[in-house]
Amino acid sequence: MKQHLVFVSLALLSITQMGADWTQFRGSDANGISAEKLPVKFDISDGTNIAWTVDLPGRGLSGPIVIGDRVYLTASSGFRQDRLHVLCINAQTGATIWHRQFLATGRTMSHPKMCNATPQPASDGERIFAFFSSNDLICLDLDGNLQWYRGLTHDFPNASNSLGMASSPVVVGNQVVVQVENASESFATAMDVETGEQTWKIDRPVGNNWTSPTVLSGRTPDEKFVVLQSGENLIGYDPQTGQEVWKHAAECATIPSATVVGDMLYVPSQGLTALRYIPDSDAPEVVWQEQRLGPSTPSPIVYDGRVYTTNRAGVLRAGDATNGDMLWQLRLKGPFSGTPVIADGKMYLFSEKGLAQVVDLTGKKGKLVHSAEFVDTILCTPAAANGALYVRSDEHLWKITEKK
Amino acid sequence: MKIHCCLLVVCLWGGLPSATFAADVETLLNDIKSVDQQAQGNRQAQQAIRELLKNDDVSLTTVLEAFSGANPLAVNWLRGAFESLADQRLKTTKTLPKKQLEAFVLDTRHDPRARRVAYEWLVKVDDTATSRIIPGMLNDPSVEFRRDAVARLLKQADTLFEDGKKSESQPIYEMALTGARDDDQIKSIVEKLRELGQEVDLPEHFGLLLSWKLIGPFDNSDEAGFDVSYPPETKIDPDGKYQGKDSTEVSWIDYATADDYGIVDLTKALSAHKGAVTYAYTDFVSDEDRSVELRLGTPNAWKVWVNGELVFGREEYHHGTRLDQYQFPAKLRKGRNDILIKVCQNEQKESWAQKWEFQLRVCDSVGTAVLSGNRPPRVVPDEAKDKAESGDNS
Numbered sequence: 124m125k126q127h128l129v130f131v132s133l134a135l136l137s138i139t140q141m142g143a144d145w146t147q148f149r150g151s152d153a154n155g156i157s158a159e160k161l162p163v164k165f166d167i168s169d170g171t172n173i174a175w176t177v178d179l180p181g182r183g184l185s186g187p188i189v190i191g192d193r194v195y196l197t198a199s200s201g202f203r204q205d206r207l208h209v210l211c212i213n214a215q216t217g218a219t220i221w222h223r224q225f226l227a228t229g230r231t232m233s234h235p236k237m238c239n240a241t242p243q244p245a246s247d248g249e250r251i252f253a254f255f256s257s258n259d260l261i262c263l264d265l266d267g268n269l270q271w272y273r274g275l276t277h278d279f280p281n282a283s284n285s286l287g288m289a290s291s292p293v294v295v296g297n298q299v300v301v302q303v304e305n306a307s308e309s310f311a312t313a314m315d316v317e318t319g320e321q322t323w324k325i326d327r328p329v330g331n332n333w334t335s336p337t338v339l340s341g342r343t344p345d346e347k348f349v350v351l352q353s354g355e356n357l358i359g360y361d362p363q364t365g366q367e368v369w370k371h372a373a374e375c376a377t378i379p380s381a382t383v384v385g386d387m388l389y390v391p392s393q394g395l396t397a398l399r400y401i402p403d404s405d406a407p408e409v410v411w412q413e414q415r416l417g418p419s420t421p422s423p424i425v426y427d428g429r430v431y432t433t434n435r436a437g438v439l440r441a442g443d444a445t446n447g448d449m450l451w452q453l454r455l456k457g458p459f460s461g462t463p464v465i466a467d468g469k470m471y472l473f474s475e476k477g478l479a480q481v482v483d484l485t486g487k488k489g490k491l492v493h494s495a496e497f498v499d500t501i502l503c504t505p506a507a508a509n510g511a512l513y514v515r516s517d518e519h520l521w522k523i524t525e526k527k
Numbered sequence: 528m529k530i531h532c533c534l535l536v537v538c539l540w541g542g543l544p545s546a547t548f549a550a551d552v553e554t555l556l557n558d559i560k561s562v563d564q565q566a567q568g569n570r571q572a573q574q575a576i577r578e579l580l581k582n583d584d585v586s587l588t589t590v591l592e593a594f595s596g597a598n599p600l601a602v603n604w605l606r607g608a609f610e611s612l613a614d615q616r617l618k619t620t621k622t623l624p625k626k627q628l629e630a631f632v633l634d635t636r637h638d639p640r641a642r643r644v645a646y647e648w649l650v651k652v653d654d655t656a657t658s659r660i661i662p663g664m665l666n667d668p669s670v671e672f673r674r675d676a677v678a679r680l681l682k683q684a685d686t687l688f689e690d691g692k693k694s695e696s697q698p699i700y701e702m703a704l705t706g707a708r709d710d711d712q713i714k715s716i717v718e719k720l721r722e723l724g725q726e727v728d729l730p731e732h733f734g735l736l737l738s739w740k741l742i743g744p745f746d747n748s749d750e751a752g753f754d755v756s757y758p759p760e761t762k763i764d765p766d767g768k769y770q771g772k773d774s775t776e777v778s779w780i781d782y783a784t785a786d787d788y789g790i791v792d793l794t795k796a797l798s799a800h801k802g803a804v805t806y807a808y809t810d811f812v813s814d815e816d817r818s819v820e821l822r823l824g825t826p827n828a829w830k831v832w833v834n835g836e837l838v839f840g841r842e843e844y845h846h847g848t849r850l851d852q853y854q855f856p857a858k859l860r861k862g863r864n865d866i867l868i869k870v871c872q873n874e875q876k877e878s879w880a881q882k883w884e885f886q887l888r889v890c891d892s893v894g895t896a897v898l899s900g901n902r903p904p905r906v907v908p909d910e911a912k913d914k915a916e917s918g919d920n921s
Contacts, residue, residue, distance in 0.1 A: 202674065202709045203851075223610050224647075226640065228599040232852055261603075267614065269576060269607025271569045274600050278564045280839070285846040306843040318573065320566040331846065 145189040145506040145513075147245035148291035149462055153337050154382055155424040157466040157507035162525045163481055166495045174511065174522040175217030181208050182517040183240035184289065186461065189508035190246055190265065193220060196520060197253045199239035204231040207239065209253045211267060214509065217522065221267035229257035229276025233287025236502070238517075242335075243291040243504065245299065247316055252299045256288040260301060262319060271319035275301070281308035289333040289378075293349065295362040298322055300349050304332035311336070311351055313362060323365030328355045334380040338362075339388065342402045350388065352381050357390055359400075359407075369405050371398055379418040379432075379462075382425055389423045389430055389444075397430075397447060411447035416440055421462040421504075424470075426484065431470065433459050439472070439482060439489060451488040455480050460502035464512065473501040473514055497521070552585050556593040559608060560601045572601075576608045580615065587613055587624060587648075588631050594641035602640055613648050623652045632660060639669035646672070665706035670893055677707045681715060688719060697723050704732070708894035710850050728905060733850075734888040734896025735789030736809055736866070738903050740765065740779045741796055743805025746772040747871050752804040753828050753842050759806040760832070763865055772803055779808070783906040786886075788850060790824075793870060793883040800883070802874040808867050811889065812900035813859040819897050821866075824852040825885040828871040833857045834864055844873045845880040851894075859889075859897075 149155045165172035181200030188195050192215060198208040205227040211220040231239045233256055242254040250270055253261040258275035276283050284305040292301045298313040304327050312324040332353050339348045339359060348359035348368055357371040375381070376391035383389075388398040388407060394414035398407035416423070418432035425431070430444045437457025441450045456478050463472040468485040469492070477497035483490045499516030506513045511524035558575035562568040579585050590609045594602055617623055628649040632642050649656045661679055664672035680703035687696035697720070704716045704727070717727045730737055745757045758769045771777035782796045793805055821831060821838065826848040830840030839855045872883040889897045 201671070202711060221614060223607065225603045225606055226599065228603070230853070232847065232849060234847060259603075263607075268580065268611045269604065271566070271573060272562070272600060272603045272607065273566060274564075274603075277600060281841055285843060285848075285852070306846060307841055314566070318566065319569050 143508065144191065144246075144248070145187075145508045146248065147188060147293060148186065148243040148335050148380075149382075149422065149424075149504060150464075150507070153293070154384060155422070155462050155464055155504075156426055157464055159507050159510050159512075160467045160525075161469065161471065161507060161510065161512050162523060163469060163493050165479070165493075165523045167497055167521065168495075172523055172526050174524045174526070176522075177212055177217050177219070177520040179210070179515065179518055179520055180222070181206065181240065182238040183515060184237060184460065184502040185240050185291075185515075186243045186503040187506045187513045187515060187520060188244055188246055188251075189214065189506050189513065190248060192509075193265065194506070194513055194520070194522075195244055195246070195251050195253075196515060197240040197242075197244050197255065199227075199231070199255065204233070204239040205257070207253070207255055207257075207259060207261065209244070209251065209261060209263060209267070211265075212520065214511070214522070223261075223263060223267050223269070225259065225261055225272070227255065227257035227259050228274030229255075229259060230283040230285075231257045232285050237287035237289065239287075241287055241289040245292045245294050247294045247299075250316060252292050252294065252316075254292045254301060256284070258282055258288070258303055260292070260299075260314070260319070262299075262316070270317070273314065273319050275303055275312070279303075279308050279310070282310065283307070284331050286331060289335075291335040293336045293338055295338050295347055295349055298362050300336050300362065302327065302332065302334070302336050302351055304328065304330065304353060306331055311360075311365075313349075313365060322363070325360070325365045327351065328353045330354050330377070332377045334375075334377060337381055337383050339383045339386075339400055341400070348400075350381060350383065352390065353377065357381060357388070357392070357398075369400070369407060371396075371407050371409075376418070378420050379422045382423045384425045384444075387425075387444075389425055391418050391423065393417075395423060395430065395432060395442070395447070397444070410445075413442055413447035413449070415449055416442045416447065419458065420460045424463060424465060426465045427468075429484070431463075431465075431484075433457065433463070433472070437474070439470070441484075441489060453482065453489040453491065455482070455491065456494075461504040464505050464507050466507050466512075471505065471507075471512060473497065473503075473505065475500055475502055477501045477516065479514075552579070552582070552589055555579050556590065556605070559604045560593060560597050562601050562604050563598065564600070572604050576604070576611070579608055580611055585612060586627075587616070588627050588645070591631055591641040591645055592637065594638035594644075597638075602638075606640075606644060609644060610648075617648075617651065623648055625649060625653050625656075629653075629656065629660070635668055639667070639672070643669050643671050665702070668893060670708055673706045673893070674709055674712065677703045677709075677712050677716075680706075681712065684719070693723060697725065701725070729787045730789050730905060731898065731902075732896060733789070734890045734898060736811070736887050736889065736899075737785075737789055737905060738781070738783045739791060739807045739809050741782050741791075741793070741805055741807050742767075742769075742777050742779045743793070743797055744772040744775075744777070744800040744803030745769075745805070746802065747804045747873065748772075748802040750802075750828070750842070750844070750871070750873050752802075753830075753840075753871050755804075757804060757806070759808065759867065760869070763808055763867065772800065783903070785906045789886040789888065790884050791886065793872070793885075794881070799881065801872060803872045803883075804869060805883075806867060806869055807885065808865065810899075810901065811859065811864045811866055813861055813864060813897075814900055816861050817859050817897075819857055819859055819889050820854050820892055820894075821857050822851040822854050822888045822890060822894075823868075823885060824848050824850050824887075825870060826882045827885070828873070829885065830869040831855075831887075832865070832867040834860065840869075842871075844871075845875060845877075845882070848882070848884075850886065851888075
């Protein structure tokens with residue numbers, strides 16, 4: 124049995140090291156961790172390790188996703204933010220391979236800080252699922268051909284959030300799941316990836332909720348749960364039926380999302396709560412809770428036995444992932460909206476004011492090893508793939524990679 | 528038997544492309560246009576797009592023509608089909624049919640959204656098209672074309688204004704205002720015109736309703752009043768007196784707002800009640816049976832009725848507000864029409880949750896004001912202030 128586990132682990136390790144895609148919010152495993160080696164130093168003012176810069180046709184808080192040698196990104200434009208853009212960029216050259224545009228069918232109003240292109244797109248490797256705050260969900264193939272289109276506010280007219288919605292879709296098997304939670308008509312729904320037809324739709328707590336669904340694996344690789352978090356609780360649902368399987372009945376944050384690592388869930392709730400999934404149980408076990416590790420907007424991130432969060436003051440905190448003990452804290456220049464990325468022992472954070480900060484996590488305490496001004500406002504969660512980091516502002520998409 | 532089955536399958540799969548190639552483009556476009564709510568028709572539309580992309584003879588403008596009469600979902604499906612086709616053609620032939628696209632853009636009988644798509648693909652292959660097309664678009668049915676035309680005039684006028692040629696800038700600002708429908712452009716123009724000493728009736732430009740009859744407060748404790756049908760929902764009786772919140776008697780009062788953006792501040796008109804419902808009523812005289820858009824802005828929960836029929840409602844409190852926050856179609860009949868709004872205030876204590884107000888305008892789908900035949904003269908700000916201070920709501 125042990126041999127099998129070792130084999131599986133080695134296989135997973137080798138897959139990760141081959142240069143993985145970044146297919147959704149916080150990466151393909153939704154944990155913000157990349158196996159890439161990224162440059163520590165970079166600077167847009169003199170072009171150090173900046174491979175290219177792309178001018179974007181619209182605003183966006185959505186992060187890019189990367190599939191093979193292509194980068195996919197959403198944006199929204201127009202006085203009413205009702206023009207929806209989906210872009211495909213050549214990762215090597217920065218050239219636009221295709222650019223598709225659509226018109227929002229739902230309401231586009233948001234807080235001025237946000238915009239319609241806030242949710243991050245997701246992919247199952249064959250299709251792009253581009254989701255917008257207006258609850259328009261667009262499925263395109265990798266070459267930009269429309270596969271299907273859903274207007275969830277068009278279908279359910281009171282499903283909208285006047286402050287703007289940020290929840291990103293998640294793909295589980297043949298289902299794409301979206302969380303449409305707001306102060307009026309609140310629901311989550313799963314749609315067939317091939318047709319966009321509804322597989323299930325469940326009522327969800329009424330109240331604005333910007334968190335994204337995530338996926339927890341059960342006892343077997345095939346057993347998965349879609350984990351939805353709200354101001355009322357955290358629930359694991361069967362992705363094929365929408366049936367509730369287990370529940371953690373405690374109030375959770377409505378902005379930063381839960382992070383899953385193996386059978387552990389790190390949930391922004393009462394600060395930060397670590398839960399362990401117990402097979403066949405109707406509730407996960409509470410392993411620890413630590414008020415001081417409560418995150419602000421960025422989601423928690425777990426790496427090498429430590430859990431990291433950033434607070435409103437821009438303080439990066441590290442805790443022991445096994446027991447929640449506080450290990451160290453480091454004052455950075457925030458505030459932060461996007462969740463950081465960790466690669467090769469370095470954490471890459473981009474402040475809302477556009478300041479990139481790289482923190483070395485390999486020592487006893489975190490150490491700031493590089494800062495660079497990106498000038499523009501940056502609120503996205505970046506993507507890391509094939510030795511590069513991709514980050515966007517309202518106006519630009521940058522590729523950061525070691526120049527040869 | 529197995530061989531027959533295989534042959535049948537091969538024939539079906541092999542035959543399918545040629546059969547569907549033969550299917551006429553109109554049928555495929557109709558399949559796309561048949562998509563509707565909740566993924567209805569998605570499978571047929573998906574297949575239809577695939578078939579269109581295989582057919583080298585499909586005319587781009589034929590796809591654009593199909594936009595007419597399409598619902599908003601179908602417009603996006605058609606747009607997706609068009610862009611894939613146009614991209615394919617552009618990559619293959621390095622150009623697009625410029626003359627046909629330009630003719631399509633200029634023909635205002637076509638759907639404005641389709642004309643805009645045609646324009647945006649035209650300029651990819653003809654960078655002179657913008658200077659030819661945009662100047663003539665000031666009063667176009669497409670909001671985006673208008674916006675571009677207004678932006679062009681604004682730039683001209685601003686240059687003259689900044690160069691000290693203020694009198695020359697004025698007619699250009701005035702011309703720009705006739706086409707402007709977006710608030711940011713209108714604000715910019717009106718600011719300059721007022722600086723030039725010109726009076727602008729902003730509420731009239733927008734079609735904002737300024738004169739109302741108000742009644743309230745009714746009870747909305749614990750937000751329970753949203754679904755309670757208080758008497759004004761049943762009958763509009765200008766002389767009616769009813770039991771309101773906390774057993775107080777309520778009756779209709781007249782109220783006219785002097786606000787440039789038509790905001791009816793209910794805390795000013797009725798006092799700062801919490802957990803309260805009020806109704807606002809106005810009559811609107813239309814010179815014909817027609818479709819309009821009602822555009823509402825409010826941070827409170829609300830319902831709107833036109834001629835007694837509930838048009839839409841939303842139970843959401845204090846999550847932001849702006850002009851045109853909610854847009855919904857309505858039918859007006861020739862003559863008098865009753866417009867009733869229910870505006871609910873909750874009991875939140877935060878400073879940002881004290882607003883109890885609304886603004887409503889009547890316009891067409893482009894945002895052009897539709898004015899009532901009985902629109903009263905605008906109350907000037909000073910008179911309104913005096914009235915509010917004296918408590919005179921007559």
